[in-house]
Structures are given as structure tokens and as C-alpha cells.
Amino acid sequence: MNIFELEKVVIIIVSLAMAYAEFRQAVLLKGSWIKVGLGFMGLYWAAYYAYALYRDYYNIRLPIHQVFVRSGILLTVTLVAIGAFRTLDLLRRKK
Secondary structure, three states: OOOHHHHHHHHHHHHHHHHHHHHHHHOOOOOOOOHHHHHHHHEEEEEEHHHHHHHHHHOOOOOHHHHHHHHHHHEEEEEEHHHHHHHHHHHHHHO
């Protein structure tokens, strides 16, 4: 296993940990849709990188995979940005 494959394994583990933490927070926060969305994005990244390892192992080349990476990045960053703006709004209200 080379360093790039090892990095993918670490991404899978961290993504699963992220999914667990986000879903748990969604339960504690009584269904925060942002937390649910981020939980699903953790599962998305874990599945994508598991597929990427499989693809590398069997030498499968599909050019369409870039669409999945870019859309995943866009969704993840969008959810994080919305969460950040909601936090800013809550902090502004506390003043």
C-alpha cells in the first residue's frame, strides 16, 4: 500500500467518524438539517474514497468520477458555510 492509498483509508475513517458525530449532534439538536446533511456528506466521502480504492486496485478508469468529487465538495462547503452563517447570526443575537 502506497502513501496515497493509505491517505484514502484515513479519509474513509475520518469521514465515518464525521458522519457519526454529525448524526449524533442532529439527534441532540432535535433534527438540525445542517447536521443531518453533514452526516450524509461524511458517508458520501467514505463511500467515494472506498470506491476510489476499489478503482485503483482493479485499475478502472472512469473520467466521470470528477463530477462526483466536485459536486461533493460543493455540497460539503455549502453546508459548512450555512452552518457558519447560522452561528454568526446566533452570536449576533446574543449581544
